[in-house]
Amino acid sequence: MSDSKQLGLSTDLSGQIAMVTGASQGLGKACAERLAGCGATVICVARNAAKLGDTVSAIESAGGQAVALPCDVGSRESVQALFAEVDSKYGKLDILVNNAGITRDTLLPRMTDEQWDDVIQTNLTSCFLFCREASKMMMSARYGRIINMSSVSGLIGNPGQTNYSASKAGMIGLTRSLARELGKRKITINAVAPGFIASDMTDALGDDMLKEVKKRIPANRLGQADDVAAAVVFLASAGASYITGQVLTVDGGMTC
Numbered sequence: 486m487s488d489s490k491q492l493g494l495s496t497d498l499s500g501q502i503a504m505v506t507g508a509s510q511g512l513g514k515a516c517a518e519r520l521a522g523c524g525a526t527v528i529c530v531a532r533n534a535a536k537l538g539d540t541v542s543a544i545e546s547a548g549g550q551a552v553a554l555p556c557d558v559g560s561r562e563s564v565q566a567l568f569a570e571v572d573s574k575y576g577k578l579d580i581l582v583n584n585a586g587i588t589r590d591t592l593l594p595r596m597t598d599e600q601w602d603d604v605i606q607t608n609l610t611s612c613f614l615f616c617r618e619a620s621k622m623m624m625s626a627r628y629g630r631i632i633n634m635s636s637v638s639g640l641i642g643n644p645g646q647t648n649y650s651a652s653k654a655g656m657i658g659l660t661r662s663l664a665r666e667l668g669k670r671k672i673t674i675n676a677v678a679p680g681f682i683a684s685d686m687t688d689a690l691g692d693d694m695l696k697e698v699k700k701r702i703p704a705n706r707l708g709q710a711d712d713v714a715a716a717v718v719f720l721a722s723a724g725a726s727y728i729t730g731q732v733l734t735v736d737g738g739m740t741c
């Protein structure tokens with residue numbers, strides 16, 4: 486059974502070209518795999534070519550189509566070169582998932598300029614660069630779906646993450662404004678805000694800490710990468726055509 490049928494939604498993305506940044510691991514890899522499982526050809530973007538190759542191999546072994554295009558998402562030159570290649574190879578981009586992101590956590594009085602700049606450049610400036618290039622292609626096609634990976638830290642803040650929270654809140658502002666610019670052209674742009682998602686980092690938390698974390702989550706469990714990928718696929722699907730400028734929180738109810 487295809488992923489679209491398992492979801493119980495009309496998520497057939499056959500013939501569509503999707504791009505996922507940060508697709509070498511974690512949430513980005515899960516999104517790339519899900520989108521490919523629904524029939525899209527997925528352009529997998531990150532810096533590490535070898536790890537991107539693993540994502541592409543996983544997609545191809547499952548019968549999907551994907552290509553790896555390494556790129557530093559914070560570099561204007563790299564992003565422009567990437568989109569020139571996509572334009573000449575495919576001539577269109579239907580779905581963009583801006584997922585690449587980093588953290589450089591520390592309390593504000595100790596935060597260096599470099600920690601601030603790195604996080605804003607990689608998380609927020611990259612989102613601007615990708616949205617700018619993608620929106621040009623999508624405007625001429627009069628179709629597009631953009632999904633920006635924000636975070637609950639961008640909604641409610643988190644101590645030690647002023648840089649990260651500012652970048653993720655910035656992505657939400659960008660999403661809402663761009664939705665107003667592009668709405669008439671059948672281009673939707675939404676944000677997904679994951680909460681605590683199981684990862685190498687959460688695995689290292691220890692049982693006592695995990696128990697405390699779960700107490701704050703009504704669903705009483707950590708999220709899985711696939712919980713987030715399912716939300717992304719929904720926003721990319723035909724059924725989400727009247728949803729734009731929204732933030733879909735995927736946090737087991739933590740911020741409700």
Ligand SMILES: NC(=O)c1ccc[n+]([C@@H]2O[C@H](COP(=O)([O-])OP(=O)(O)OC[C@H]3O[C@@H](n4cnc5c(N)ncnc54)[C@H](O)[C@@H]3O)[C@@H](O)[C@H]2O)c1
Nearest residue numbers: 507508509510511512531532557558584585586636679682
């Ligand atoms: N994991 C969580 O619990 C969680 C919660 C909320 C939001 N998020 C957001 O989801 C996204 C993915 O998180 P994750 O946990 O899978 O992260 P991760 O660290 O596992 O993966 C990040 C990806 O981004 C890529 N990347 C980082 N900097 C890059 C650059 N300059 N150029 C190109 N690629 C770059 C990495 O190569 C990697 O593929 C991030 O934006 C993160 O802020 C994650």
